[in-house]
Amino acid sequence: MQSKFSSSSARITRLGRRGCDLIEAWGRAGVFLAQSAVSVPSREGWRLWLHQMHFVGVLSLAIVLVSGLFIGMVLALQGYTILVDFGAEQALGQMVALSLLRELAPVVAALLFAGRAGSALTAEIGLMKATEQLTSMEMIGVDPLRRVVAPRLWAGFVSLPILTIGFGVVGIWGGYLVGVEWLGVFEGSYWSNMQANVNFISDIGNGVIKSMVFAVVVTWIAVFQGYDLVPTSEGISRATTRTVVYSSLAVLGLDFVLTAVMFGGL
Amino acid sequence: MTDAPFIEIEELYFSRGDYEIFRGVNMTIPRGKVTAIMGPSGSGKTTLLKLIGGQLTPDRGRVLIDGQDVHRLSRKALFSLRKRMGMLFQSGALFSDLDVFENVAFPLRVHTDLPDTMVRDLVLLKLQAVGLRGAYRLTPAELSGGMARRVALARAVALDPELILYDEPFVGQDPISMGVLVQLIKRLNQALQLTSVVVSHDIKETLSIADYLYLISDGQVIAHGTPQTLDTNQDPRVSQFIHGEPDGPVPFHYPADAFYRDILGDTMTTKAG
Numbered sequence: 001m002q003s004k005f006s007s008s009s010a011r012i013t014r015l016g017r018r019g020c021d022l023i024e025a026w027g028r029a030g031v032f033l034a035q036s037a038v039s040v041p042s043r044e045g046w047r048l049w050l051h052q053m054h055f056v057g058v059l060s061l062a063i064v065l066v067s068g069l070f071i072g073m074v075l076a077l078q079g080y081t082i083l084v085d086f087g088a089e090q091a092l093g094q095m096v097a098l099s100l101l102r103e104l105a106p107v108v109a110a111l112l113f114a115g116r117a118g119s120a121l122t123a124e125i126g127l128m129k130a131t132e133q134l135t136s137m138e139m140i141g142v143d144p145l146r147r148v149v150a151p152r153l154w155a156g157f158v159s160l161p162i163l164t165i166g167f168g169v170v171g172i173w174g175g176y177l178v179g180v181e182w183l184g185v186f187e188g189s190y191w192s193n194m195q196a197n198v199n200f201i202s203d204i205g206n207g208v209i210k211s212m213v214f215a216v217v218v219t220w221i222a223v224f225q226g227y228d229l230v231p232t233s234e235g236i237s238r239a240t241t242r243t244v245v246y247s248s249l250a251v252l253g254l255d256f257v258l259t260a261v262m263f264g265g266l
Numbered sequence: 267m268t269d270a271p272f273i274e275i276e277e278l279y280f281s282r283g284d285y286e287i288f289r290g291v292n293m294t295i296p297r298g299k300v301t302a303i304m305g306p307s308g309s310g311k312t313t314l315l316k317l318i319g320g321q322l323t324p325d326r327g328r329v330l331i332d333g334q335d336v337h338r339l340s341r342k343a344l345f346s347l348r349k350r351m352g353m354l355f356q357s358g359a360l361f362s363d364l365d366v367f368e369n370v371a372f373p374l375r376v377h378t379d380l381p382d383t384m385v386r387d388l389v390l391l392k393l394q395a396v397g398l399r400g401a402y403r404l405t406p407a408e409l410s411g412g413m414a415r416r417v418a419l420a421r422a423v424a425l426d427p428e429l430i431l432y433d434e435p436f437v438g439q440d441p442i443s444m445g446v447l448v449q450l451i452k453r454l455n456q457a458l459q460l461t462s463v464v465v466s467h468d469i470k471e472t473l474s475i476a477d478y479l480y481l482i483s484d485g486q487v488i489a490h491g492t493p494q495t496l497d498t499n500q501d502p503r504v505s506q507f508i509h510g511e512p513d514g515p516v517p518f519h520y521p522a523d524a525f526y527r528d529i530l531g532d533t534m535t536t537k538a539g
């Protein structure tokens with residue numbers, strides 16, 4: 001039997017070890033990002049990046065645009081029922097545009113991106129690790145951080161902001177379809193109210209900055225989880241789940257912080 | 267060409283968790299020869315190749331390749347040293363997003379500026395040597411295990427490296443391709459003066475091509491010498507392995523508690539326990 005003392009000290013030891021593991025993992029992730037993202041691409045590097053833009057960006061386009069359309073439509077519908085009580089349905093365009101550009105486009109596009117592209121990145125890199133493709137690449141004298149990881153990171157960094165803009169544009173159009181075409185809001189007031197009240201820098205600019213931050217965080221998590229996982233089939237499935245969970249939490253948490261800084265006068 | 271050994275391994279210690287895989291291994295691998303490393307399954311042969319290739323770092327001791335301490339090189343210097351080595355992985359490890367042709371062409375494309383026609387000729391030549399020229403458009407998923415390993419061999423020699431590490435080249439080959447591979451390894455070694463390190467269980471084939479042999483067991487080198495001297499070695503551990511007898515001093519089992527204690531006692535830590 002263990003004494004009370006030794007079991008509680010064992011618990012403290014365990015806690016300390018988990019703390020150390022956590023800090024170590026953060027360190028590894030940081031070194032990983034620095035080593036892979038910061039490198040001058042060769043001509044071959046550009047080709048690989050374009051290739052990944054297709055997988056990461058273009059293939060996420062459909063889900064992001066369709067979601068944007070529906071969210072814009074729902075926003076217009078919900079907004080109209082509230083605004084019409086105050087006789088303020090002319091403000092519908094402004095409401096739809098601001099909610100999309102400031103919040104919904106960056107956040108929802110990032111969540112969709114984590115589920116669609118992030119999980120695929122984790123699984124792909126994880127499988128390459130499990131089948132020793134990364135090690136054999138190293139043995140051929142090619143750094144997988146530059147050859148495999150860097151093009152994927154940069155494809156994610158670039159494509160999510162573009163997807164976010166697409167999401168916003170399609171969402172505003174969806175709001176127009178429901179608000180103007182269906183519910184009969186005057187078309188001129190939908191657009192002119194939007195134009196008068198959406199500020200290019202503080203609304204569109206801040207939304208794009210948010211999406212850039214989310215792009216870095218989500219892609220970083222996804223690629224690192226793939227690179228760092230335990231190379232077994234169980235390890236791959238766990239890492240894929242972790243990618244989606246961690247990126248979603250990171251996006252929502254960071255969104256609050258960024259909103260507080262950008263719009264909350266912090 | 268000098269007579270200095272190509273690889274020197276000095277007092278190598280390596281462990282995974284609490285399990286000590288190597289406890290003071292010393293080896294010298296001569297230049298331009300075929301050196302075989304043999305030992306029971308799980309004795310750390312693959313681990314040793316990974317230590318030589320710089321993928322794992324030893325706890326103590328050092329590995330010198332052509333005079334350079336592998337584990338003290340910068341990342342850049344290590345990668346340029348690796349251009350001079352080829353490694354055949356136990357699993358083949360072909361790139362799954364490239365077809366057979368592009369897999370073999372990969373080292374040529376990344377390390378040379380050869381024109382496409384020359385890359386094509388070189389790749390087909392290497393594939394011909396392993397008997398798979400006709401399979402150049404297949405993807406790795408369409409290959410059998412033995413075929414994948416032969417493609418991996420063609421890839422490993424694509425750049426005509428100075429050193430090749432073969433991890434179990436004969437596993438999964440039928441008698442004909444086995445014979446071809448034995449010839450190929452021998453020919454590469456003689457024609458190009460390559461230094462070759464072969465890890466294998468296939469005693470007959472290995473003895474037929476090796477100039478020198480190391481036998482490892484229990485984390486140490488238990489014997490080394492030319493095939494002739496080992497064949498007549500009196501050490502029971504050596505003759506047991508060379509002649510493939512199941513009973514003898516070389517343990518077949520991974521270190522464990524006595525069997526009856528696992529079965530009857532409570533020493534085992536299973537999930538249910």
Ligand SMILES: Nc1ncnc2c1ncn2[C@@H]1O[C@H](COP(=O)(O)OP(=O)(O)OP(=O)(O)O)[C@@H](O)[C@H]1O
Pocket residue numbers: 282287305306307308309310311312313314356
């Ligand atoms: N990734 C790993 N994590 C933990 N232990 C490992 C790992 N890889 C190998 N080992 C352990 O290291 C020991 C040596 O493994 P290694 O693969 O080098 O053996 P081997 O001699 O190549 O065997 P085989 O002839 O079956 O290929 C084994 O006992 C194994 O349990």
Ligand SMILES: [Mg+2]
Pocket residue numbers: 311312313356433
């Ligand atoms: Mg092995």
